[in-house]
Amino acid sequence: MNYPNTPWIGTSGPVSVGSLNASKIIVDAVDLGELEKIVLLISSKTECKLDIKKLHVQEATKEHPIYVFEVNEEFSVNANKPKIQREIPRSFVIRGEQQKNDIENNLNKESQVKKLTEYTIKVYTGDKRGAGTDANVHIILFGNEDKSEVFQLAHSLEHQNPFERGKVDTFKIKTKNLGSLRSIEIGHDGKGFASGWFLEKVEITDADGNSMHCFNCNRWLSKDESDGLTTVQLYPQLLDF
Known part of the structure; x- marks a missing residue:
């Protein structure tokens, strides 16, 4: 049977290992990543006994890390049984402090990824x-707990060219847990011909779909209109379903 990506540890006799002795064996292997099991192969041309507590x-x-494989078995090799092969699962891992910290940081990052919340954003351009x-x-x-990163609203679910007069464009984003939604910042970079934009409102629904926040705007976002702002902070009117 083949065991891909599994280290083989072999020894040949005659070998006598006392209860207080330890033997070191060096083997060459490609990078295997985290070890889950090993295959122990014992062979001898003469009769021998090998009492292995752990590896x-x-x-x-x-x-x-140090991978510990508990065996607690005595192996006897003789003419009737010249070879012994045993698959041994990993018992536990001894890690250094730095590696423990790295693993904990990775687990925290994975936890953050799992806690991503999806929002559906509907943007209403005025008529x-x-x-x-x-x-x-x-x-x-x-x-009330955090803020999202900056999202570029480029791919509307309805229209190839978003933000046209009188149209509604829907976008979906995923971000970390923000807590209760308190406000949004929305705007544009002013690029392109006649970049001024009349934003009517923005509606945002969380993934659970049990509440929708409506952010009324009803104003121009343009350098050429009123106060010349192209970015605004909006606060919600909470709508419960």
């Missing part, structure tokens, strides 16, 4: 002359 396996150039824009539109969500 410690580690890379020769590193102090940690006014010149209300649409070809500029690059962005949004940031602010909650």
Whole structure:
């Protein structure tokens, strides 16, 4: 039977190992990543007994991790049984402090990924002359616990060219847990011909779909209109279903 990506540890006799003795065997192997099991192969041309309590396996150039395989078995090799092969699962791992910290950090990152929340964002462009824009539109969500990264709203689920006059564009984003939604920042970079944009409102629904936040705007976001702002902070009117 073949055991891909599994280290083989072999020994040949005659071998006598006392209860307080330890033997070191060096084997060459490709990078196997985390060890889950080993295959122990014992062979001898003469009769021998080998009492193995446990095996410690580690890379020769590193102090940690040390993979511990508990065996607690006496093996007898003789003419009737010249070879013994045994698959041994890993018992536990001894890790250094730095490696423990690295693993904990990775687990925290994985936990953060699992806690991502999906939001559905509907953007309403006003029905006014010149209300649409070809500029690059962005949004940031602010909650009572955290804020999201900057999202570029480029791929509408309805339209190839988003933010046209009188149209509604839907976007889906995933971000870390923000807590209760408190406000948003939305705006554009002013690029393109006639980039001024009349934003009517933004509606945001969380993945659970049990509440929707409506952010009314009803104003121009344009350098050429009123106060010249192209980015605004909006606060919600909470709508419960």
